[in-house]
Amino acid sequence: MMFRAALLVALVGWSVPHWGLAQDLTGTVVDELGKPVAQAHCVVGKVLTTTDVDGRFSMQLGLSQARLTVSHVGFETADRTVSLPAANVVIVLALEDQVLAPAVVKDAFVRPHSATRANVREMPVQELDAVPATSRLQALKSVAGVQFVSAGSGMIRPVLRGLSGLRVATQFLGSRVESQAWGEGHGIFFPEQGVSRIEVIRGAEALQYGPDAYGGVINVVPTGPLSEPGRLTQVSFTGHSNTKGSQSSLMTQKRSPSRHHVLLMGVNRFGEYQLPDATTASGSQLRQFYSQGRFGYLQKWGTWEGAYSSCYNTAGIVGYGGTQQSGDHMLTTGAHFRWGAWDWHPTLSYQLNHRKELAVVPPDSLTEDNEQAHTELDLSLRTTRYDVRAHRKGDRGWEWSLGSQGFSKSNQNDTALIDLDAAFIPDASIHGVGVFAKASKPSASVVPTASIRGDVHRIAWSARPGLNLDAEQLAAAGSRDYGMVSGALGATWQARERHRLGAHVMQGNRAPGLSELLAFGMHHDSFREEQGDVDLKAETSRSVELQWVVNSTAEGTGWSGDVALYASSIENYMLLVPAGSTNGEGFPIQLHQATLARLAGADVNATWQASRDLPWSAHVALSVVDAQDEAGAALPWTPPATGRLEVRRGWSGAGRSQGASSVVVEASRDAVLVHASTSWNWGERIRLNAQVINATNVTYIPTLSLLRNVGMAEPGRNVRVQVVYTF
Numbered sequence: 001m002m003f004r005a006a007l008l009v010a011l012v013g014w015s016v017p018h019w020g021l022a023q024d025l026t027g028t029v030v031d032e033l034g035k036p037v038a039q040a041h042c043v044v045g046k047v048l049t050t051t052d053v054d055g056r057f058s059m060q061l062g063l064s065q066a067r068l069t070v071s072h073v074g075f076e077t078a079d080r081t082v083s084l085p086a087a088n089v090v091i092v093l094a095l096e097d098q099v100l101a102p103a104v105v106k107d108a109f110v111r112p113h114s115a116t117r118a119n120v121r122e123m124p125v126q127e128l129d130a131v132p133a134t135s136r137l138q139a140l141k142s143v144a145g146v147q148f149v150s151a152g153s154g155m156i157r158p159v160l161r162g163l164s165g166l167r168v169a170t171q172f173l174g175s176r177v178e179s180q181a182w183g184e185g186h187g188i189f190f191p192e193q194g195v196s197r198i199e200v201i202r203g204a205e206a207l208q209y210g211p212d213a214y215g216g217v218i219n220v221v222p223t224g225p226l227s228e229p230g231r232l233t234q235v236s237f238t239g240h241s242n243t244k245g246s247q248s249s250l251m252t253q254k255r256s257p258s259r260h261h262v263l264l265m266g267v268n269r270f271g272e273y274q275l276p277d278a279t280t281a282s283g284s285q286l287r288q289f290y291s292q293g294r295f296g297y298l299q300k301w302g303t304w305e306g307a308y309s310s311c312y313n314t315a316g317i318v319g320y321g322g323t324q325q326s327g328d329h330m331l332t333t334g335a336h337f338r339w340g341a342w343d344w345h346p347t348l349s350y351q352l353n354h355r356k357e358l359a360v361v362p363p364d365s366l367t368e369d370n371e372q373a374h375t376e377l378d379l380s381l382r383t384t385r386y387d388v389r390a391h392r393k394g395d396r397g398w399e400w401s402l403g404s405q406g407f408s409k410s411n412q413n414d415t416a417l418i419d420l421d422a423a424f425i426p427d428a429s430i431h432g433v434g435v436f437a438k439a440s441k442p443s444a445s446v447v448p449t450a451s452i453r454g455d456v457h458r459i460a461w462s463a464r465p466g467l468n469l470d471a472e473q474l475a476a477a478g479s480r481d482y483g484m485v486s487g488a489l490g491a492t493w494q495a496r497e498r499h500r501l502g503a504h505v506m507q508g509n510r511a512p513g514l515s516e517l518l519a520f521g522m523h524h525d526s527f528r529e530e531q532g533d534v535d536l537k538a539e540t541s542r543s544v545e546l547q548w549v550v551n552s553t554a555e556g557t558g559w560s561g562d563v564a565l566y567a568s569s570i571e572n573y574m575l576l577v578p579a580g581s582t583n584g585e586g587f588p589i590q591l592h593q594a595t596l597a598r599l600a601g602a603d604v605n606a607t608w609q610a611s612r613d614l615p616w617s618a619h620v621a622l623s624v625v626d627a628q629d630e631a632g633a634a635l636p637w638t639p640p641a642t643g644r645l646e647v648r649r650g651w652s653g654a655g656r657s658q659g660a661s662s663v664v665v666e667a668s669r670d671a672v673l674v675h676a677s678t679s680w681n682w683g684e685r686i687r688l689n690a691q692v693i694n695a696t697n698v699t700y701i702p703t704l705s706l707l708r709n710v711g712m713a714e715p716g717r718n719v720r721v722q723v724v725y726t727f
Contacts, residue, residue: 027089163215183515204488214508245270283316302337421466601625
């Protein structure tokens with residue numbers, strides 16, 4: 001009945017007379033000399049975005065007229081009323097002669113200066129919540145080339161253009177999320193609710209986040225300061241029909257003239273998910289508690305801000321009968337100030353990632369005695385990381401970026417529960433340091449860019465004398481050192497008013513992870529035994545990419561989008577290879593080995609916007625990647641060719657209600673899926689999102705699923721309803 005009611009609501013929202021559309025507002029922010037102002041805050045109501053390095057911004061609003069407020073530290077705030085849709089609006093900010101502008105706190109991590117907008121795709125939270133998906137992270141699949149490896153409710157791992165794991169970096173307010181460090185069976189911890197926007201960054205810009213980020217970057221920007229002094233509180237509730245699950249959260253924001261803070265907390269509870277045939281997937285339940293906050297202070301010398309996040313998860317191991325637990329905690333802080341001719345951005349962070357697996361014990365039967373008797377894996381990763389960046393604009397149009405990054409990680413087993421000689425991964429440490437430099441000339445007709453970085457990593461481990469002869473190299477303590485040089489060259493050309501062409505070449509490097517070097521044991525949530533190789537060398541990726549970006553017309557109508565063609569060759573590509581035998585528990589043994597990998601593919605993102613009198617738009621995302629080893633065999637975790645079509649209709653109803661409804665079709669060799677979504681805004685206080693996911697109730701097992709090994713399909717039809725109340 002819940003599904004039928006929500007589907008009826010979605011269809012009614014689709015069929016009511018609609019006369020408004022989520023309109024586009026695009027423009028440029030410049031100073032009094034006509035130079036672009038990067039990272040300026042552009043606010044309409046509660047919708048906020050920031051300008052890129054060229055001063056450009058874009059917003060999608062369900063309004064016919066908007067009051068736009070633009071602000072930046074050191075400039076006077078500008079206000080303008082704009083009739084929508086509007087394109088190429090120019091906002092001029094005047095320098096402020098007195099103190100810094102009131103409480104405008106920039107993001108602690110300034111996005112790298114992108115060569116083209118195809119490299120950085122930004123999705124604000126309103127757009128994420130409107131995509132028919134079970135979570136905001138899953139909503140990124142609406143971007144071509146973005147996929148996820150799934151394993152029930154307990155793990156999710158991003159795949160960008162066929163690359164995943166430690167080749168993809170996830171950032172949270174300038175700090176790299178470390179919870180993938182143990183291997184491909186461990187996904188990222190993600191602060192799901194307290195998000196302002198998520199950016200997908202690919203190409204040469206990704207190297208500024210680390211030498212191993214050549215797969216791409218997912219940059220999570222948590223909710224920031226209010227646009228005006230005061231307090232804002234938001235309560236949300238989300239229900240899922242498939243798992244009988246719910247999510248409840250409370251967020252409160254406060255801003256004064258010189259400081260701001262955001263506090264968020266919530267609970268997620270999901271039962272076992274239902275398959276299309278109405279049976280349940282045993283062990284797929286999830287319990288989660290999280291809290292998160294962000295704070296900032298405005299001083300005469302600049303700004304200082306930070307964030308903290310804590311999340312506890314308890315989930316079943318699908319098909320095994322056991323339980324997995326994880327606790328992910330993060331504290332990050334950073335400052336922004338000018339010293340001489342340079343803008344400086346230092347960041348310091350600390351993380352604790354804890355993971356545990358228990359055999360036989362279901363999530364609801366956890367006791368201290370059960371933990372003592374049945375714990376089979378207990379790992380703790382502690383990470384301290386620093387990041388210092390400096391940026392300067394030269395007199396002749398050149399811009400320079402310098403930076404250094406370093407980290408110290410320690411992996412420890414709980415020896416009260418686990419015998420160190422029988423641990424999946426031994427006690428170990430990883431230390432690394434890197435420096436980078438970048439130069440570009442945005443004012444040139446052909447914009448050149450060049451970057452180079454150098455990194456040194458050391459991995460050391462404790463002795464494991466109790467292992468058998470297959471792990472003889474781990475019997476004594478040891479270490480491995482990795483020196484790596486990375487870099488990129490590229491250029492973009494504004495061929496015509498609406499067309500931009502770009503090309504770049506890049507070399508990136510990745511040192512082996514803990515599991516790839518040191519694993520020797522049973523990994524229950526991945527249904528296998530893993531064996532590492534301590535002699536693995538660092539990966540070296542060399543790639544080339546061509547891009548074509550088409551901007552919309554001055555009226556914001558017609559076609560816009562981007563096309564990217566890319567190819568990569570990766571030496572010493574590390575992957576798991578079946579050994580052809582099983583262990584004593586009957587699970588397959590897989591070995592970490594290296595091969596030469598070749599990848600080639602294409603991404604297409606396109607949007608068609610009807611004229612201002614027609615409330616229709618269409619969005620297309622196409623991606624294909626071919627990934628092979630040196631023998632020509634397909635690499636594991638290569639996503640299938642995928643196409644996605646979304647048809648959207650904006651609408652406005654009685655009073656101040658407005659929203660949009662859409663139908664989405666996704667197609668690949670795995671399945672053809674149909675989703676539906678509708679969103680309502682009633683004034684400024686109430687927002688409702690309703691989605692039907694897998695509306696046709698298709699049975700399918702994705703290529704990118706760890707549960708393929710046990711023949712477990714994905715969930716059947718799910719109705720997701722979210723209510724948000726703001727006061």
